[in-house]
Amino acid sequence: MGGHRRAILITGASAGIGAALARECAGRGYDLILTARREGPLQALAQELARQHGVTADIVVADLAEPGAPVALVEAIAVRGLRADGLINNAGFSRTTGFLATDPADHASMIRVMLTAPVELSRLLLPGMIERGWGRVLNVASLAGQMPATGGDTLYGPIKSFLIKASQGLWLETQGTGVHVTALCPGYTYTEFHDVNGSREQVSSAYPKWMWMDADRVARIGWEAVEANRPRVTPGVANNVLAALGGLLPDALALKMVGGHAKRLDRL
Template identity: 45%
Template structure:
């Protein structure tokens, strides 16, 4: 008789599931027996992933396209889930992106949408789905943050580290609030990860100069995060041994050393060049 998988009888909602880390989270959870609710803007990509997961893992998959930049989207998404008679046992707040442009030159609407996707919708989905988890005394929440929270500040993507810092602190405080009540909360902080993220943000010219040993694969990041939250570890996970060592080192380095490192970072050099050119 096959051993029961930890996710059997449970359903996970994954945002930003159409590619990259979101798709990797979906596969990792399906492997563990979770049913899935996949959401992102690109319906055709979601349907392709859903077909793959049904074929490879036999999982039940529901596709609910949504644009979380729309302030109404979280409420509409949760209502659609409830209308289908589904409940969410695990929430993976993965949706996100970067704006590489210098802050002063970016339309506020673009920055506002970034905050909506990576701060407001994260908090709202947690707020709407947490009560049922607590009532069942079972649930898991993964908020995808970033190593950028710990990294030296560099020009460009100015709001990105700030919103990811929110995700970390929010996760820490939420974890403390629900401790001992059957719900586990984790902020996972990957570093450079092989996804479409940098290409979509127009950052490949800068990231191409980053050594290969600093990169991780999306499936490795997702596996580590899923294993950690299911084991009740957290509330903060820095993904990968190299990244954990770097984050720890940065915590104790003097400020002038951190500033010097930031000045030499490839992303900083590219941002300064772009600022002069424009």
């Protein structure tokens, strides 16, 4: 590495799984480039990582729902003389109000933040990684991407399915280049996600504790998988059982299952 420590760019690093991934990577000696909209939590995290792990953590504030944000982010990184050796596409959110009751602007934002931004950032950063013979791309998808789409958060599952398939294609295309690509498919994870979409109370009462995982554990499993060059990883036994069921059941039965899920959450 010639004295240059490798740096990992993490989107959505101000909270939840992204912040946990930042801690996981810092613990392994990687420098970090942290991005999200909220500067305060990013700064606090950067200071913590520098203090506890002696790594460098730089911050770039960006709203990935803005068209052109991925290009501007990569330019900002270059202007500061930084280099992203790895990329974690993690930023995300959902709306649970149903397709027609959701503001079309929110639909556009979901697609930009969780689909367009990962595609654009991968396209911008992969050539450098391949040229240098080393790279890591971890796409935070979801168990929802492995199940039939649920009612209520209509676009969320399809967006995450896209990310899983795109990761698989990239995994194939990067074989032998030193670049690893993985889709991480967490189930219910303790983060700010369900506070942001306003479903905390419903999901907490509808789903028992054993269905939930800590963000730290999800992050560790995700990073271990990308180091091992696995195209996809689903953390936790229960989530793997659900993912397998989702793939095996005939459509009508699977839709009944996710329909029940949506009803329990008051989304149908």
